[in-house]
Amino acid sequence: xxxxxxxxxxxxxxxxxxxxxxxxxxxxxxxxxxxxxxxxxxxxxxxxxxxxxxxxxxxxxxxxxxxxxxxxxxxxxxxxxxxxxxxxxxxxxxxxxxxxxxxxxxxxxxxxxxxxxxxxxxxxxxxxxxxxxxxxxxxxxxxxxxxxxxxxxxxxxxxxxxxxxxxxxxxxxxxxxxxxxxxxxxxxxxxxxxxxxxxxxxxxx
Amino acid sequence: xxxxxxxxxxxxxxxxxxxxxxxxxxxxxxxxxxxxxxxxxxxxxxxxxxxxxxxxxxxxxxxxxxxxxxxxxxxxxxxxxxxxxxxxxxxxxxxxxxxxxxxxxxxxxxxxxxxxxxxxxxxxxxxxxxxxxxxxxxxxxxxxxxxxxxxxxxxxxxxxxxxxxxxxxxxxxxxxxxxxxxxxxxxxxxxxxxxxxxxxxxxxx
DNA sequence: CTTTTGACTGTTGTTATATACAGTACACTA
DNA sequence: TAGTGTACTGTATATAACAACAGTCAAAAG
Numbered sequence: 001x002x003x004x005x006x007x008x009x010x011x012x013x014x015x016x017x018x019x020x021x022x023x024x025x026x027x028x029x030x031x032x033x034x035x036x037x038x039x040x041x042x043x044x045x046x047x048x049x050x051x052x053x054x055x056x057x058x059x060x061x062x063x064x065x066x067x068x069x070x071x072x073x074x075x076x077x078x079x080x081x082x083x084x085x086x087x088x089x090x091x092x093x094x095x096x097x098x099x100x101x102x103x104x105x106x107x108x109x110x111x112x113x114x115x116x117x118x119x120x121x122x123x124x125x126x127x128x129x130x131x132x133x134x135x136x137x138x139x140x141x142x143x144x145x146x147x148x149x150x151x152x153x154x155x156x157x158x159x160x161x162x163x164x165x166x167x168x169x170x171x172x173x174x175x176x177x178x179x180x181x182x183x184x185x186x187x188x189x190x191x192x193x194x195x196x197x198x199x200x201x202x203x204x205x
Numbered sequence: 206x207x208x209x210x211x212x213x214x215x216x217x218x219x220x221x222x223x224x225x226x227x228x229x230x231x232x233x234x235x236x237x238x239x240x241x242x243x244x245x246x247x248x249x250x251x252x253x254x255x256x257x258x259x260x261x262x263x264x265x266x267x268x269x270x271x272x273x274x275x276x277x278x279x280x281x282x283x284x285x286x287x288x289x290x291x292x293x294x295x296x297x298x299x300x301x302x303x304x305x306x307x308x309x310x311x312x313x314x315x316x317x318x319x320x321x322x323x324x325x326x327x328x329x330x331x332x333x334x335x336x337x338x339x340x341x342x343x344x345x346x347x348x349x350x351x352x353x354x355x356x357x358x359x360x361x362x363x364x365x366x367x368x369x370x371x372x373x374x375x376x377x378x379x380x381x382x383x384x385x386x387x388x389x390x391x392x393x394x395x396x397x398x399x400x401x402x403x404x405x406x407x408x409x410x
Numbered sequence: 411c412t413t414t415t416g417a418c419t420g421t422t423g424t425t426a427t428a429t430a431c432a433g434t435a436c437a438c439t440a
Numbered sequence: 441t442a443g444t445g446t447a448c449t450g451t452a453t454a455t456a457a458c459a460a461c462a463g464t465c466a467a468a469a470g
Contacts, residue, residue, distance in 0.1 A: 217447070218446090247447095247448070247449085248449055251448085252447070252449075255448075256446095256447085259445090271456070
């Protein structure tokens with residue numbers, strides 16, 4: 001899962017931006033020019049200054065003039081809400097970022113990489129309601145019993161995973177829905193990730 | 206809901222600490238001595254320095270020597286996980302902070318004030334499973350249909366709220382549990398808050 | 411082929427910031 | 441009643457940090 005919020009940053013600029021993000025998460029302070037320079041091995045802090053100017057010009061950060069550590073991220077740090085997936089009949093998930101939720105990825109274990117809003121009632125017996133947001137850890141590995149984000153062609157669905165030899169069963173947690181059976185010899189099944197957490201918002205509607 | 210993480214801070218020191226927290230949340234940068242001084246109307250930045258030393262000595266913050274804005278909170282900013290409440294038969298909730306979860310209170314609407322881990326299965330049909338963490342907005346007001354944290358004596362429970370005149374019905378979302386009926390003329394019922402969100406962790410157990 | 415842009419080195423002036431030192435006033439404790 | 445801690449004012453200074461200016465070099469754009 002790429003972490004690209006960028007508009008049209010150069011690879012180097014993206015690295016600088018990532019370093020700023022990391023500074024904020026680890027030290028809860030933005031870096032100084034000198035710290036950036038030393039982290040990247042620059043001989044001059046001005047190299048960092050140039051990069052910051054470029055990032056500011058491209059709108060990725062804003063610079064507080066005259067303020068020590070005056071680097072502000074324009075993006076909110078948090079997890080990208082990637083799309084909406086129908087937990088019932090599989091409808092495609094939009095592959096672009098809809099929103100960012102200010103949630104610490106390390107809140108979940110293993111780390112959450114992105115979020116997915118669930119539509120429909122097919123996972124209701126697993127306590128996943130319509131509108132719930134699932135925290136997903138990106139992985140192509142899944143073990144039986146895990147709730148996975150699976151892609152068959154360009155249709156994405158959230159189901160409980162069960163493998164029997166070459167047959168994979170994607171089980172809805174709702175007795176009104178029948179399991180989806182996939183023979184991995186004939187059809188391509190991609191595991192996009194596994195659910196590691198859930199966030200329910202707007203309980204007071 | 207008190208925000209007391211403090212050990213034995215003076216009122217003034219708590220104010221300074223709160224200002225640092227606020228700076229971090231609003232500007233995502235700790236304040237400088239001069240900023241603290243000007244916010245509190247100090248004529249000298251050294252007053253701020255003294256307070257920071259006191260806070261560091263008492264373990265509330267750490268100071269990075271020689272670093273601009275080198276103030277680090279020892280506490281994690283986030284929501285206090287206040288206790289564990291059995292959603293089934295009402296067991297008392299421990300009134301002290303067990304843990305802090307790094308969650309933005311503004312993630313939920315209205316704002317979450319504290320968190321409560323739910324034990325038991327009584328709310329399972331509302332999609333609240335054993336071990337789920339409820340985000341609670343502190344209020345004594347509740348309207349019918351809301352999921353509330355209610356206290357009867359020193360027993361705390363999570364149920365769906367329904368008032369009929371002086372009778373309050375606390376309804377479990379599980380057909381195996383009977384509603385709790387409280388006559389507010391005889392018994393004291395305190396609404397501690399309403400559920401505004403839910404976080405499910407450890408889905409991969 | 412010239413110009414622009416990205417990615418730097420190297421230097422320097424200015425100001426933002428931390429921090430030490432000296433002192434005042436007041437409340438609380440031994 | 442001397443001592444200690446809190447809560448400041450006021451001054452001073454070293455340095456952390458920003459930010460401007462002058463370059464170099466290579467790759468991409470026009």
